[in-house]
Amino acid sequence: MVESKQQWKAWLYLAPAILLLLVFTVWPIINTVSMAFQEDYCAQRALMGETYEIGIENFKKVLDYGNFVDYLTNTMILCVATVPISTILALLIAVALNSIKTLQKGLQTIFFLPYVTNSIAIGMVFAAMFNVIGFRKAGGEALADSWGIINNVIMFFGGKPVDWIGANSSLAANRFVVMVYSVWNALPFKILILLGGLQSINKQYYDAARVDGTPRARVLTKITIPLLSPMLAYVVITGFIGGFKEYSSIVGIFGDTMGPNDMNTMVGYIYKALSTQKQGAASAAALILFGIILVVTLINLRVSKKRVHY
């Protein structure tokens, strides 16, 4: 009797969550897959009774559509560049933080700060830092020229200023800015996870290494990195997943127009298709994104299985 009472009670407690999940999680999975396989599916017209041919046309169209491939390349380049850079930097910072006592807490807080920010808002700050300011209006008010603080720094060290994000900027320059922002954005999470991992490594391994006079670099490569490998694999995988879903940081820097060179990414493509009522194409693109993330994750897991210890 008690059991049957527990049964209906349990389902009562679960009801809100299950109802919401059915509508906003389970149904979308089914529907998105089905839309992806209906040629040129459009939700508005579907409501009015329009039917569509079943097939893989949507996928073909998405892939044939030149911009999508550009966006894909764009996303890939961002991922491949930023994930290793941010992981290595985060590792070095975490190891350094772990080796000090004075100021450790304070520095740790500073390094976590970028996490608690609004990516659109701070994107605007990065845009401001990279911007080339001011042009001379013929006969108009005299505005001082500035190359922007980043160019100022480059010029201070004897380099040449670059038009980073302006109307005539190059795609490479745009990408560089997004990469810098992505690395800056990705550091706090990685540092947090890696530092947590470092702190859980038994101190005796380091005492043992000290007794044997192991040089710092060798401790890092032979002891710390192998023992930290599960955490490293974790931040790399989540880094790739996050990288493939990059979108709002680019909006933060360039605005909705995605800059002079159309710096859009795959997620951006999906939303663009969605807001123009091309749900079929959006669904196909989302499935492709899902597939890519799945493959990248599997590859990562495969590689880490060989490299990760335990």
Next chain:
Amino acid sequence: MADKNMTTMSDRNLQSITTSQRVKSILGKAGIYLFLGIMALIVLFPFYWMIISSLKNLSEYRKAIPTFWPHEIQWINYVNAFNTANLGRLFLNTLYVGVVSTILSVIITVITAFAFARLEFKGKELLFAMLLATMMIPGELFTITNYITVVNWLEWGNTFTALIVPFLVSVFYIYLLRQNFLQIPNELYLAAKVDGTSDIKYLWKVMVPLALPTLISITILKMMGAWNTYIWPKLVTTDKEYELITNGLRNAFTDTSGQADIPKQMAAVAIVSAPLFLVFLFLRKYIMAGVSRSGIKG
């Protein structure tokens, strides 16, 4: 084999070893602090630049040789920014959406996690596994259909409901809280049953206090999520009346070129960032604990 090494120490000059090891260790420490210091400056620089830019007047901001502290502090930028972006309205909207969705979400998370942690019912393990499996699917995949559901079927376009309801259930938070609940011994629950305590009372008096740190983490992350969300509100709301802070900020300052009034933009950015920093300052422990277990932003 010991005697082979007996001589080695007297060969070396003890004094010089001692000195060199001390120099090495000081240099090493100095190097570490130098590295951390430089990295910390790089990490902090955007915040510094945001604040000083927001306090400069336009012509000072545009000087060829940048100034690192404003000549004349321009608080007026903040007033202008607040009015231009209608930040007051945006704050209230975001606060409303954040508070309502956080409260509802926490309630749902608590009772669901409780059911999974404490009650026995058929298919519990299977259901939980299915729940976890949905975490692997990227959110974009849901968004497409949810957009159709919310706008075309439920006709919630331009309502706060559309901003709140679809995101009330977070599988990850349920998972997190269930793990936390499981650590509380079941005997406590059985004892409460014997005393005739109702489930709700037990939840409120025993489980919730014990799982409080996790609940606080969830609450903060959920609030931060509302503060930072951009894509979904942009899709389902076009009416300014329902605009949230991030969208409002982006829409109010569409011009990111050098010609824009950057000090005013930076003032707006600073206003939007301030609550996040304040929350972080006071609840750092919970945020960092929550994030290290979740790895999701918001």
Next chain:
Amino acid sequence: MKVVLQNLTKVFPSRDKKSGKEVVAVNDFTFEIPDGKLIGLLGPSGCGKSTTLYMISGLQKPTSGKIFFGDDDVTELSTENRGIGLVFQNYALYPHMTVKQNILFPLQNLKGKDKMTKDEMLERAYYAAKLVQIDELMDRKPSELSGGQQQRVAIARALVKMPRVLLLDEPLSNLDARLRLQTREEIRRIQKETGITTVFVTHDQEEAMSISDMIVVMKLGVLQQIGKPQEVYDNPQNLFVAKFLGTPPINVFNGQVANGKLILGENAVLDVPGVADQNVIVGIRPEGFEVDPAGTLECQLTNLEVMGRDVSVVSTHVASQNPLVRSIVDADNKIDLSAQTIRFSLKPHKVFLFNAETEERIYF
């Protein structure tokens, strides 16, 4: 290599900031470890024995005092320059490396004139592995080894660079009882074969007594007594040492000395010539009792535990500090359990008197 500790002191700042009290882990410690001997640092937990070991290793710096290896003052020398081998309580084997890689690791760190070729290193590693009899397991990972095997790998890793001093921190505490016996013989054998001055830390007096050339008994950071195990056992300098050594533990009584006689309860039990009249604490080793119907000490008989060769007689006595008095006598003694009482005579050299206040030994 002899090791000399001179006025060694280690003070830890207090963990509790409010009280601000410092903790003196090791207090003014002076002793000399002769070359090529096996020394046991012995004491209950918190007595500073591990701290002493870590100061010898260089992993912890003394607050004051000096450490010498031979004639070299190594106090300021950092651990890697001291030429020591250290075996950690939990072994600290690198879990991601095979046994071979673990043993090779210290050799690969050597620089300058000590640098070795790969073949030399392998030869050395196999020599060390053979010494501890794990040369069959070289390609396994630590997680695939038993506790005893891991222990041997840890010793091999510490020995492979031929340290001047070998230090072992509670080397047997993670092994089960059977392995413990076997491993401690093993440590003794390895130490004898290599002739390396070896210091090990333990809280188990039996372990320390059975294999050490010398034992050092410590309590709350203060050195209590140093000597050969049997000497310390036979001649404890204070009540703590007497109580700490020996299984079953020593029996402790409250007694008085009057007119050169030791009085327990109401009866004089032993002649103690030359001791002034005073209250004393009396320690009697379990083997210090002899069943004797005409004996001076009368106890209330409680139980007999037969152990084959010996019999453990469990009894009570009014003056005993412990609820039970335990004495070990020859099994040939015919003891009638139905009798209410039993009489013992005492072996004077197994009876120790201690000052009731200072707990220092009173010799007679």
